[in-house]
Amino acid sequence: MLVAAGVCPHPPLIVPELAGAAAPELDDxxxxxxxxxxxxxxxxxxxxxxxxxxxxxAGYPGDAAGTMEPWGRDVRAGRGEPVLPLSLTIGRWLLExxxxxxDDLPALRFEAVSADASPxxxxxxxxxxxxxxxxxxxxxxxxxxxxxxxxxxxxxHPDAVPYNDMIGEAIAAGETGLLADMDPAMAEELWxxxxxxxxxxxxxxxxxxxxxxxxxxYDDAPYGVGxxxxxxxxxxxxxx
Numbered sequence: 095m096l097v098a099a100g101v102c103p104h105p106p107l108i109v110p111e112l113a114g115a116a117a118p119e120l121d122d123x124x125x126x127x128x129x130x131x132x133x134x135x136x137x138x139x140x141x142x143x144x145x146x147x148x149x150x151x152a153g154y155p156g157d158a159a160g161t162m163e164p165w166g167r168d169v170r171a172g173r174g175e176p177v178l179p180l181s182l183t184i185g186r187w188l189l190e191x192x193x194x195x196x197d198d199l200p201a202l203r204f205e206a207v208s209a210d211a212s213p214x215x216x217x218x219x220x221x222x223x224x225x226x227x228x229x230x231x232x233x234x235x236x237x238x239x240x241x242x243x244x245x246x247x248x249x250x251h252p253d254a255v256p257y258n259d260m261i262g263e264a265i266a267a268g269e270t271g272l273l274a275d276m277d278p279a280m281a282e283e284l285w286x287x288x289x290x291x292x293x294x295x296x297x298x299x300x301x302x303x304x305x306x307x308x309x310x311x312y313d314d315a316p317y318g319v320g321x322x323x324x325x326x327x328x329x330x331x332x333x334x
Contacts, residue, residue, distance in 0.1 A: 100130035103321040104184035106165040126312035126323035128192035139231035146181025146235035148206035156202030220297025236288015238320020246318030268308030270296040
């Protein structure tokens with residue numbers, strides 16, 4: 095059953111070694127992500143699942159590793175041969191950097207979700223994750239729109255800001271229905287990198303069948319890309 099969840103983005107520049115002199119620009123983002131990581135780990139889950147978008151869907155074991163070499167520096171997270179895609183590599187890096195005791199993490203599982211996965215497929219994965227242990231924590235790695243300004247990677251789209259605002263408000267309020275109903279075609283047009291991860295999170299939270307207590311820690315677009323950080327917990331609303 096899902097007992098806690100968090101949302102973090104996965105820009106390569108969140109890793110200071112890749113950001114260089116610009117590293118302080120994302121200090122607030124790193125601090126918010128650190129708070130999410132601590133809250134997930136300190137909740138004492140049996141299993142912590144990291145979900146993020148990728149070119150193809152795939153599951154990875156808890157000891158899987160990743161590298162930032164394709165983005166400029168061979169900064170590694172995990173041990174062994176790097177296999178994790180960017181979103182999961184950043185997720186693993188956040189855990190190793192900000193967990194209270196990185197050597198004493200709960201059991202881990204990593205799930206890459208294809209950027210073109212259907213909402214039904216995302217929902218099925220979310221339900222599976224929620225049922226995979228008695229106490230499950232979920233870290234959803236996902237960016238918002240990358241078409242918010244003229245300097246955005248995808249250039250400015252007139253619908254991007256209101257759509258990105260909707261996503262941020264839904265994440266902040268724990269509105270699973272809004273996330274579950276995100277249209278894949280619209281998300282693709284607006285370069286919403288986290289659509290599939292957000293829909294996995296939404297389904298897992300519904301499976302918890304408990305009241306979601308949510309809180310936004312960060313919502314900004316420093317490089318013309320929407321970055322959200324939030325944490326969700328669940329209050330029991332029915333007897334065991």
